[in-house]
Amino acid sequence: MGTNRIEAFSDGVIAIIITIMVLELRAPVGGTWQALWPLMPVFLSYVLSFVYLGIYWNNHHHMLHTCSVVTGGILWANLHLLFWLSLFPATVAWMDETHFAPIPVALYGVVLLMAAVAYWMLQQTIIRSQGPDSILKRAVGRDWKGRLSPLLYLAAIALSGRWPRASLGVYTLVALAWLVPDRRIERELASETH
Amino acid sequence: MGTNRIEAFSDGVIAIIITIMVLELRAPVGGTWQALWPLMPVFLSYVLSFVYLGIYWNNHHHMLHTCSVVTGGILWANLHLLFWLSLFPATVAWMDETHFAPIPVALYGVVLLMAAVAYWMLQQTIIRSQGPDSILKRAVGRDWKGRLSPLLYLAAIALSGRWPRASLGVYTLVALAWLVPDRRIERELASETH
Amino acid sequence: MGTNRIEAFSDGVIAIIITIMVLELRAPVGGTWQALWPLMPVFLSYVLSFVYLGIYWNNHHHMLHTCSVVTGGILWANLHLLFWLSLFPATVAWMDETHFAPIPVALYGVVLLMAAVAYWMLQQTIIRSQGPDSILKRAVGRDWKGRLSPLLYLAAIALSGRWPRASLGVYTLVALAWLVPDRRIERELASETH
Amino acid sequence: MGTNRIEAFSDGVIAIIITIMVLELRAPVGGTWQALWPLMPVFLSYVLSFVYLGIYWNNHHHMLHTCSVVTGGILWANLHLLFWLSLFPATVAWMDETHFAPIPVALYGVVLLMAAVAYWMLQQTIIRSQGPDSILKRAVGRDWKGRLSPLLYLAAIALSGRWPRASLGVYTLVALAWLVPDRRIERELASETH
Numbered sequence: 001m002g003t004n005r006i007e008a009f010s011d012g013v014i015a016i017i018i019t020i021m022v023l024e025l026r027a028p029v030g031g032t033w034q035a036l037w038p039l040m041p042v043f044l045s046y047v048l049s050f051v052y053l054g055i056y057w058n059n060h061h062h063m064l065h066t067c068s069v070v071t072g073g074i075l076w077a078n079l080h081l082l083f084w085l086s087l088f089p090a091t092v093a094w095m096d097e098t099h100f101a102p103i104p105v106a107l108y109g110v111v112l113l114m115a116a117v118a119y120w121m122l123q124q125t126i127i128r129s130q131g132p133d134s135i136l137k138r139a140v141g142r143d144w145k146g147r148l149s150p151l152l153y154l155a156a157i158a159l160s161g162r163w164p165r166a167s168l169g170v171y172t173l174v175a176l177a178w179l180v181p182d183r184r185i186e187r188e189l190a191s192e193t194h
Numbered sequence: 195m196g197t198n199r200i201e202a203f204s205d206g207v208i209a210i211i212i213t214i215m216v217l218e219l220r221a222p223v224g225g226t227w228q229a230l231w232p233l234m235p236v237f238l239s240y241v242l243s244f245v246y247l248g249i250y251w252n253n254h255h256h257m258l259h260t261c262s263v264v265t266g267g268i269l270w271a272n273l274h275l276l277f278w279l280s281l282f283p284a285t286v287a288w289m290d291e292t293h294f295a296p297i298p299v300a301l302y303g304v305v306l307l308m309a310a311v312a313y314w315m316l317q318q319t320i321i322r323s324q325g326p327d328s329i330l331k332r333a334v335g336r337d338w339k340g341r342l343s344p345l346l347y348l349a350a351i352a353l354s355g356r357w358p359r360a361s362l363g364v365y366t367l368v369a370l371a372w373l374v375p376d377r378r379i380e381r382e383l384a385s386e387t388h
Numbered sequence: 389m390g391t392n393r394i395e396a397f398s399d400g401v402i403a404i405i406i407t408i409m410v411l412e413l414r415a416p417v418g419g420t421w422q423a424l425w426p427l428m429p430v431f432l433s434y435v436l437s438f439v440y441l442g443i444y445w446n447n448h449h450h451m452l453h454t455c456s457v458v459t460g461g462i463l464w465a466n467l468h469l470l471f472w473l474s475l476f477p478a479t480v481a482w483m484d485e486t487h488f489a490p491i492p493v494a495l496y497g498v499v500l501l502m503a504a505v506a507y508w509m510l511q512q513t514i515i516r517s518q519g520p521d522s523i524l525k526r527a528v529g530r531d532w533k534g535r536l537s538p539l540l541y542l543a544a545i546a547l548s549g550r551w552p553r554a555s556l557g558v559y560t561l562v563a564l565a566w567l568v569p570d571r572r573i574e575r576e577l578a579s580e581t582h
Numbered sequence: 583m584g585t586n587r588i589e590a591f592s593d594g595v596i597a598i599i600i601t602i603m604v605l606e607l608r609a610p611v612g613g614t615w616q617a618l619w620p621l622m623p624v625f626l627s628y629v630l631s632f633v634y635l636g637i638y639w640n641n642h643h644h645m646l647h648t649c650s651v652v653t654g655g656i657l658w659a660n661l662h663l664l665f666w667l668s669l670f671p672a673t674v675a676w677m678d679e680t681h682f683a684p685i686p687v688a689l690y691g692v693v694l695l696m697a698a699v700a701y702w703m704l705q706q707t708i709i710r711s712q713g714p715d716s717i718l719k720r721a722v723g724r725d726w727k728g729r730l731s732p733l734l735y736l737a738a739i740a741l742s743g744r745w746p747r748a749s750l751g752v753y754t755l756v757a758l759a760w761l762v763p764d765r766r767i768e769r770e771l772a773s774e775t776h
Binding site for chain 2: 395399404406407410413414415416417419420421424438442449567
Binding site: 007011018027028033036050 | 587591654668671676678679680
């Protein structure tokens, strides 16, 4: 079984999650720039979540490119990842509506953490399915970003009780770290074909 | 006609149904863990429906893999299945808003039952289109899970009048039974190519 | 340019239109069968519109199969068709909320009519792009269903002022006429390959 | 890496954005033609935005056709474009609800401007990835429409303070200018293959 359909389905779900978050951006009352101002935090949390989903989509795209056979285990590990990503809109909405209260900010961190764990599980499932010569395993290598992110999410969750803004700073930093292009998989795929 | 587009369309519809259910997960009022607590049943019914839709997507994926020609009958049998799946969000919402009252729990069972029937009809339509040598027919074999599930749904619907929680338990059990990987189709496809 | 992407985009839009209509099926207040009863007309108008969109998707699928090159004109004729289909949810909602008052029923007919016209325009654009040997032209033939439907929609719009229920009957009859499988395109494609 | 998945994802997001705007078309109260009248501006702003998204989809389709390799930079430039397009529904909703007040009309122009800038950035990223022999570069040529549009958006934003209707006129004119088929890319691709 090829990766065609698992990609198409994941694309669909991620595309819809991104656009459902837009529904939170409700038109403000009154037609002034001031009316727009209170929407700023909502807008920024939309930008942050858009970037996170973009990162996941990007990495998912690269990861499945190393994959030639899709097993039942991979299908379910992928659905598990999509499940956690699907909780973004509700969690962001809760943060927005409580003006970034500690608990909602912590819950957002939990969803980020679980998505990272689910991504790691999917990665391991693919590596296992590829056997000892796994391209993905070589590409991922020591994977310091993948290992560090969950620890940072945990730290941010711990911080949120007192300093929810600091937690949001940590979430933003992790996103920025992932935005830096990661050429590992591209490089491995290139070396494979040469 | 290839299966490409029927897959893409089904993926789109199922992806949207899954994410529309997320809209039911409304942000609670107040930023405490306690505020989150009343959402628990809604969350669990979301998980259950997510798993059901994941199972249908998974099995649909496998089933269409045995299919090389798509007839008009298959297109309509597929739309019929998507119709019943599309009723998940409204039925789940009714269960959630009535705190799992007997009738809404029964209706959820009816939708599960009809989706199972529609799936079975799609399966039969494909088998018939493949003629006496149908791979799908061999793969499905005696199909005890496919035969047992509707009976269990019927039992759960009968139970719901008195014990709606028991019905929910049955729905969960059936989902778990389907989660166990089903390698029949993969095996048949593999034996076909060797 | 192949038809791959125009199909994928149309699939996406039609899939979303279908599932947006589901949002109209709001969970009733109260957990009884009686509470479900007033939803019946809403449910039936959902079924009718689901069938119409299914017919369009089906015929669109077949029509694009005859198409090997996609021109700019085809892209826009296709977007024009999708535009009219995208008005289904709002029109159905208006019918539902006014309990099928004459004007909303007429407007639904107008949208059905315009969608039929847009479909016909797309068909003509494809036929023109295929030149004198157009497979689609041969397949469509005298196209009595395509010619009769707009007339029936017009009649139903005229009827709606006095007998909105009769108009709904006509819409249903036209849908049923299209449900009967139409093997013209399949036959032409088959004769092409032999 | 092929363009297959970046196209599918963009198709999904654009398809959903288009259909989310339909949700703004709320069923009017009362079943008369008069009840429909106040919806006219909302309807026209829907048509305008549908056309804009159609133009973006169309041009995106053509542009990616010149692309055989997708780099990480292209993926992010594409997500950046989708981000600005995703702000259409909220901005249109604000315009609608304030009856086209100056500031919301200006903001709509800002979103149009940023989408044009993001499109131009994506175009440059693809051209750079294709090296000195870039087909896209030749196809785009002097790109007067691409250069003029941002200036017209800026002018419309400046006008909106006093004459929001004039700004809307400018947005409509730019859309019409893009509707005129642009055969540059089709021509270059054709000359490439011969």
